[in-house]
Amino acid sequence: MNIVVLLKQTPDTESVIRIADDGQSIVTDDLKWIINPYDEFAVEAALRLKEKHGGTVTIVSYGPQRVVESIRTAMAMGADKGVLIDDPALEGADSLGVSRALAAAVKELEPDIVLCGSRAVDYDQAQRGPMVAEWLEWPHLGLAVALDSDGSTVTIERPIEGGKVTLEAELPALVTMGGSHAVWNPRYASLPGIMKAKKKPLEVKTLADLGLDPAECGEEAAKIRIVSLEMPPERQAGRIIDDGLDTEGKAAELVRALHEEAKVI
Amino acid sequence: MADCVFVVAEFRGGDFRRVSYEVASEGRKIADALGVSLYGIAVGSGVTDKASQLGFYGVDKVFVADDPALESYVAETYVPVIASIIEQADPAAVLLAASVDGKDLSARLAARLEAGLAQDCTEVVCEDGALKAKRPIFAGKCLAWCEWAEDALPMISCRPNVMDCRDADATREAEVEAVAVEIPEARSRATGLELDTSGKVELTEAEIIVSGGRGMKASENFSILEELATELGAAVGASRAAVDAGWRPHSDQVGQTGKVVNPNLYIAVGISGAIQHLAGMGSSKYIVAVNKDPEAPIFTKADYGVVEDLFKFVPAFTEEVRKMKSTC
Ligand SMILES: Cc1cc2nc3c(=O)[nH]c(=O)nc-3n(C[C@H](O)[C@H](O)[C@H](O)COP(=O)(O)OP(=O)(O)OC[C@H]3O[C@@H](n4cnc5c(N)ncnc54)[C@H](O)[C@@H]3O)c2cc1C
Numbered sequence: 001m002n003i004v005v006l007l008k009q010t011p012d013t014e015s016v017i018r019i020a021d022d023g024q025s026i027v028t029d030d031l032k033w034i035i036n037p038y039d040e041f042a043v044e045a046a047l048r049l050k051e052k053h054g055g056t057v058t059i060v061s062y063g064p065q066r067v068v069e070s071i072r073t074a075m076a077m078g079a080d081k082g083v084l085i086d087d088p089a090l091e092g093a094d095s096l097g098v099s100r101a102l103a104a105a106v107k108e109l110e111p112d113i114v115l116c117g118s119r120a121v122d123y124d125q126a127q128r129g130p131m132v133a134e135w136l137e138w139p140h141l142g143l144a145v146a147l148d149s150d151g152s153t154v155t156i157e158r159p160i161e162g163g164k165v166t167l168e169a170e171l172p173a174l175v176t177m178g179g180s181h182a183v184w185n186p187r188y189a190s191l192p193g194i195m196k197a198k199k200k201p202l203e204v205k206t207l208a209d210l211g212l213d214p215a216e217c218g219e220e221a222a223k224i225r226i227v228s229l230e231m232p233p234e235r236q237a238g239r240i241i242d243d244g245l246d247t248e249g250k251a252a253e254l255v256r257a258l259h260e261e262a263k264v265i
Numbered sequence: 266m267a268d269c270v271f272v273v274a275e276f277r278g279g280d281f282r283r284v285s286y287e288v289a290s291e292g293r294k295i296a297d298a299l300g301v302s303l304y305g306i307a308v309g310s311g312v313t314d315k316a317s318q319l320g321f322y323g324v325d326k327v328f329v330a331d332d333p334a335l336e337s338y339v340a341e342t343y344v345p346v347i348a349s350i351i352e353q354a355d356p357a358a359v360l361l362a363a364s365v366d367g368k369d370l371s372a373r374l375a376a377r378l379e380a381g382l383a384q385d386c387t388e389v390v391c392e393d394g395a396l397k398a399k400r401p402i403f404a405g406k407c408l409a410w411c412e413w414a415e416d417a418l419p420m421i422s423c424r425p426n427v428m429d430c431r432d433a434d435a436t437r438e439a440e441v442e443a444v445a446v447e448i449p450e451a452r453s454r455a456t457g458l459e460l461d462t463s464g465k466v467e468l469t470e471a472e473i474i475v476s477g478g479r480g481m482k483a484s485e486n487f488s489i490l491e492e493l494a495t496e497l498g499a500a501v502g503a504s505r506a507a508v509d510a511g512w513r514p515h516s517d518q519v520g521q522t523g524k525v526v527n528p529n530l531y532i533a534v535g536i537s538g539a540i541q542h543l544a545g546m547g548s549s550k551y552i553v554a555v556n557k558d559p560e561a562p563i564f565t566k567a568d569y570g571v572v573e574d575l576f577k578f579v580p581a582f583t584e585e586v587r588k589m590k591s592t593c
Contacts, residue, residue, distance in 0.1 A: 223381030
């Protein structure tokens with residue numbers, strides 16, 4: 001099975017986010033970078049498919065050279081090769097533009113299945129997967145919390161509000177990953193894995209290499225852009241309910257406060 | 266000149282979902298600001314009978330695609346049906362729900378229509394005929410204002426539970442127009458739909474959430490939170506620690522890699538307040554923390570804090586809630 005995983009590098013979830021002087025972007029100097037957790041789930045699911053069906057797992061990513069480290073991490077987990085689209089023209093691109101570039105890279109690989117996170121923990125766009133599938137004219141199934149394939153079809157379980165749906169698609173198809181660490185339990189890179197990863201093939205491509213014109217997927221093609229960032233209102237520590245009360249007294253006082261002051265119960 | 270704003274409604278289990286009324290209300294606001302009509306799109310099986318009710322929330326006219334094959338949301342079938350309706354008009358904007366299906370649909374539809382999509386928005390404003398939308402990024406650690414290019418079709422998905430919902434005006438039925446549904450041959454399908462009929466409140470749409478963390482110590486101890494939740498009509502959530510321990514299903518996880526929630530009241534029990542957890546619940550209107558450690562970071566974000574052993578405090582609190590409810 002020829003499997004592709006779309007991977008985005010994101011700031012560590014521990015990161016404190018600060019707005020840069022331009023008012024439109026975040027300060028990135030002191031950030032630690034990780035594989036977007038949902039894409040890491042996709043790497044894990046891809047490796048399980050490979051274990052079942054054989055084949056290769058190719059990581060397709062975009063961004064500057066720092067992304068190489070995340071691709072190598074995925075390789076250390078067991079992925080076989082990587083493609084990085086590194087082109088300054090993609091800076092300022094919107095999801096349409098980025099997904100066009102990713103789709104072009106995927107097309108060259110002719111995979112049976114593409115897996116990627118349902119969203120990235122940085123800009124929370126939740127757009128990339130369905131858009132890539134649209135450009136490829138493939139079916140896509142979203143938010144998998146269970147995934148299986150017999151080699152010609154893929155089946156997923158998708159949680160929806162108040163229930164769940166089972167979905168099935170004929171391959172080739174794209175699946176976006178939902179769930180959490182507890183569901184996918186992504187494996188750690190082993191030491192031999194880390195050694196091997198260094199020698200695995202990694203291609204760097206520009207938009208021109210993919211036959212794309214920056215005018216159709218770069219900043220000038222963007223339909224939407226961020227014009228300003230703001231911090232959410234800072235939460236203040238409120239009141240500790242104590243007043244020397246015993247447990248029951250505190251419980252009663254909390255009920256009173258929520259009912260009479262906050263008016264939320 | 267654009268002649269309308271579209272809102273895409275979500276139909277499940279025989280009725281529209283509440284978030285669709287929020288989307289319709291927001292759509293009405295924008296349509297009024299732009300001086301255009303508000304059109305609805307209702308897709309599903311058996312949706313025709315309910316369609317006119319979108320009018321109660323401000324929709325002028327509803328285009329209905331009613332077909333048994335549209336029972337469950339599948340991107341490959343929904344997207345072409347909805348796109349073909351939108352393409353008949355010249356909309357100034359398309360609004361959808363940022364629900365599970367809505368987010369998935371929005372993304373693929375945006376590619377199909379080559380529209381600019383602002384996903385999961387919490388505010389939309391119209392300034393001199395131009396739209397601007399605000400959306401949380403980094404799970405709410407920061408907020409981004411987005412604008413569209415001049416030639417772009419703005420698509421906006423609205424976060425559930427955030428936008429104001431109009432009071433239903435039952436005298437205001439919408440005109441309904443059935444569209445001939447042509448469902449393209451699809452390579453994907455829904456093979457099973459299981460709806461939970463227990464009446465459990467969905468986390469992302471709950472007004473009150475009671476969440477438990479590692480301090481709960483064991484799966485069975487969550488029964489005290491369930492009891493409290495029943496008294497309050499609340500949903501039960503969890504920290505990642507509680508989910509990783511196998512005490513709660515993954516669908517209960519609140520945080521940066523779980524659900525982002527925005528209830529009126531969030532009660533964090535035995536949760537320390539890690540940055541990834543705070544990212545998921547920091548926009549709650551009121552936060553209550555119950556923790557035996559007075560230094561727990563959650564107290565710096567809580568409107569009301571109680572430093573107590575949760576196993577003693579929670580049952581006492583439930584009892585007081587019960588008393589209050591019986592006297593109200
Ligand atoms: C990539 C990544 C993604 C993550 N995503 C998420 C996420 O989405 N959501 C999330 O929640 N976390 C997430 N985390 C994990 C996060 O960093 C914390 O580890 C986690 O939130 C801790 O959960 P907790 O507060 O329940 O446990 P702890 O931090 O162990 O806190 C338990 C608390 O319970 C209190 N306590 C114990 N016993 C009692 C008692 N008897 N009475 C009262 N209080 C008691 C303790 O004082 C303590 O404060 C993520 C981490 C990573 C690395």
